[in-house]
Amino acid sequence: MECVAWSSHKYVMHGFGWGWHRDHHERHDRLLEKNDLYALVGAAISISFFALGSPLIMGAAAWWPGTWIGIGVLIYGIVYSLIHDGLIHQRWFHYVPRDGYAKRLVQAHKLHHATAGKEGGVSFGFVFARDPQVLKRELKAQREAGIAKVRDSI
Numbered sequence: 001m002e003c004v005a006w007s008s009h010k011y012v013m014h015g016f017g018w019g020w021h022r023d024h025h026e027r028h029d030r031l032l033e034k035n036d037l038y039a040l041v042g043a044a045i046s047i048s049f050f051a052l053g054s055p056l057i058m059g060a061a062a063w064w065p066g067t068w069i070g071i072g073v074l075i076y077g078i079v080y081s082l083i084h085d086g087l088i089h090q091r092w093f094h095y096v097p098r099d100g101y102a103k104r105l106v107q108a109h110k111l112h113h114a115t116a117g118k119e120g121g122v123s124f125g126f127v128f129a130r131d132p133q134v135l136k137r138e139l140k141a142q143r144e145a146g147i148a149k150v151r152d153s154i
Contacts, residue, residue: 001076002127010124018118046073107132120148
């Protein structure tokens with residue numbers, strides 16, 4: 001799922017789907033964002049695969065891997081909601097990790113949000129968090145090359 005998440009984030013959310021994703025990169029005081037519509041898309045994909053794998057719905061044409069793909073998308077969505085929305089953006093609870101993998105994950109995502117606009121950027125994945133120092137160097141190089149407008153706060 002990490003490859004799917006990385007690709008959809010970089011090429012859909014920061015591409016033709018930027019209209020939904022933009023407010024996720026802007027400060028606001030609303031409970032919901034247009035970006036949350038992507039959760040509905042994920043739910044629709046999960047439900048569709050459950051249906052494809054269900055003999056009750058598809059009869060003899062049921063495709064058994066569909067159930068497992070639906071479960072995978074569902075579990076990924078739950079973990080994403082807890083980690084991305086909960087831990088990283090603190091929408092559901094407030095906890096700031098002081099070390100380890102969780103801290104690195106939060107740092108990588110904050111560096112992803114260091115750009116203003118959809119161009120450039122780093123750390124489009126979710127589970128794999130690269131070294132924050134490497135990401136900072138990449139952002140600096142993008143700024144110097146004119147690829148991305150990097151906020152001054154990094």
